[in-house]
Amino acid sequence: MERLFTGTVVRATGSWYEVHTDEGNVRCRIRGRLRLRGVRSTNPVVVGDAVRCEAAADGSCVIAEVLPRRNYVIRRASNLSKESHIIASNLDQAMLLVTLAEPQTAPEFVDRFLVTCEAYKVPATILLSKSDLQQREALARFRAVYEGAGYRVLEVSAREGTGLEAVGALLAGRTTLVAGNSGVGKSTLVKAVDPALDIRTGEISGSHHKGRHTTTFSTMYPLAGGGWIIDTPGIKGFGLIDIDDAELWHYFPEMMRHAPGCRFYNCTHTHEPGCAVAEAVERGEIARARYESYLKIRSEDEKYRK
Ligand SMILES: Nc1nc2c(ncn2[C@@H]2O[C@H](COP(=O)(O)OP(=O)(O)OP(=O)(O)O)[C@@H](O)[C@H]2O)c(=O)[nH]1
Ligand SMILES: [Mg+2]
Ligand SMILES: [Zn+2]
Structure with missing residues (x-):
């Protein structure tokens, strides 16, 4: 007879997972066939995940399901x-x-x-x-x-x-x-x-x-x-995933603030005339370092996409 319980993953090592529950922390493995809908990642279960688990009669526990992630x-x-x-x-x-x-x-x-x-x-x-x-x-x-x-x-x-x-x-x-x-x-x-x-x-x-x-x-x-x-363990590089060139500037808040002033509605803020973002950079209202990061991430990541 299996016992079901839910909890939150508080430690993830890749081979075992510690799950916080109302009755304390439980060490779990993951069910081999556990698959997540729509997310392709090297780690199927991560810290912060809300999970449904099953405890077997011998006391061993498995994570059977990861509940939908808020973010x-x-x-x-x-x-x-x-x-x-x-x-x-x-x-x-x-x-x-x-x-x-x-x-x-x-x-x-x-x-x-x-x-x-x-x-x-x-x-x-x-x-x-x-x-x-x-x-x-x-x-x-x-x-x-x-x-x-x-x-x-x-x-x-x-x-x-x-x-x-x-x-x-x-x-x-x-x-x-x-x-x-x-x-x-x-x-x-x-x-x-x-x-x-x-x-x-x-x-x-x-x-x-x-x-x-x-x-x-x-x-x-x-x-x-x-x-x-x-x-978390230190990370060296930070490659972006699932962010298109066309939307990259949406994630620079200062570019978002100036972009409504661009002449073209589909301005990429790279070369277009009448670009309010480029003008704000010239005036020093957007930091040049951030703008250059934007251009660099665009051109560098291009080669990794599709
Ligand atoms: N001078 C100084 N040294 C610090 C400070 N905070 C941490 N350190 C030192 O920096 C070194 C690394 O600190 P950690 O806290 O292990 O760094 P971490 O970011 O957790 O590193 P990883 O676990 O490898 O990702 C240790 O020698 C700390 O003593 C600080 O505020 N001032
Ligand atoms: Mg550390
Ligand atoms: Zn623009």
């Missing part, structure tokens, strides 16, 4: 791949941790992540991490670009404990994805906002300031003050 954050598994990897699902928001040094996060990585959040309707906040190590001018330049685009940018230092209150206020009662390159301080931050959590963090290795991958599996932790926080 998710997805990226191309690798540059040339057509497969995708879902980072987490059913999110209220994402926090992207960015360090301008030690290690340096590429602006294009930031923009790709933000585009995906816009496309999949996950509100994103940027945390400038390790602010104790950063140059003031570099922080100010970064803020000008991204606040100008319309994003909230918070400076945090888990080491010095600065900025944590603002982060805590955003986290309360919500399910939050914490993402970013390896070594930017994701796990350290999660631990700083809730020191009771049992989380491993790593030292930056060697002289070249390459982050060592410390976090291997995405894990969702309950916060003492209510809400959940998802610590």
Whole structure:
């Protein structure tokens, strides 16, 4: 006789999954024939998923069904791949941790992540991490670009404990994805906002300031003050998936604000005369770095599509 129960996936390793239920956490495998409708990804079950499970008489449990996802954050598994990897699902928001040094996060990585959040309707906040190590001018330049685009940018230092209150206020009662390159301080931050959590963090290795991958599996932790926080393994690149060239600009909020002024209704904001977006870039109302990211993502990703 099998017992059925539902729960939320709080840890996904690929071979086993931890499912949070009212009666505690249960370790599950996935049913071999589990298939998801309409999503082609390398990982069928992800942290945040609401799942239906079956417990066998011998106590072993399987995830039999993933309930429809409210949203998710997805990226191309690798540059040339057509497969995708879902980072987490059913999110209220994402926090992207960015360090301008030690290690340096590429602006294009930031923009790709933000585009995906816009496309999949996950509100994103940027945390400038390790602010104790950063140059003031570099922080100010970064803020000008991204606040100008319309994003909230918070400076945090888990080491010095600065900025944590603002982060805590955003986290309360919500399910939050914490993402970013390896070594930017994701796990350290999660631990700083809730020191009771049992989380491993790593030292930056060697002289070249390459982050060592410390976090291997995405894990969702309950916060003492209510809400959940998802610590994820560092990601290197962020390939967009299922976003057409023609719609890419919809996911740059500052371009969306200016595009109604373009002469052509189907302006691509790349070369057209009377393009209000290009004019806003010239006037400094849209950051050139963001516009260049747009052009670069368009031309680069073209070759990976179909
Ligand atoms: N100076 C300083 N160092 C920090 C801060 N936050 C984290 N670090 C250090 O940065 C290194 C990496 O921190 P982690 O929290 O493991 O980084 P991560 O983003 O979780 O890395 P992955 O799990 O590999 O993705 C560790 O040596 C931390 O001590 C900070 O606010 N200031
Ligand atoms: Mg980590
Ligand atoms: Zn235009």
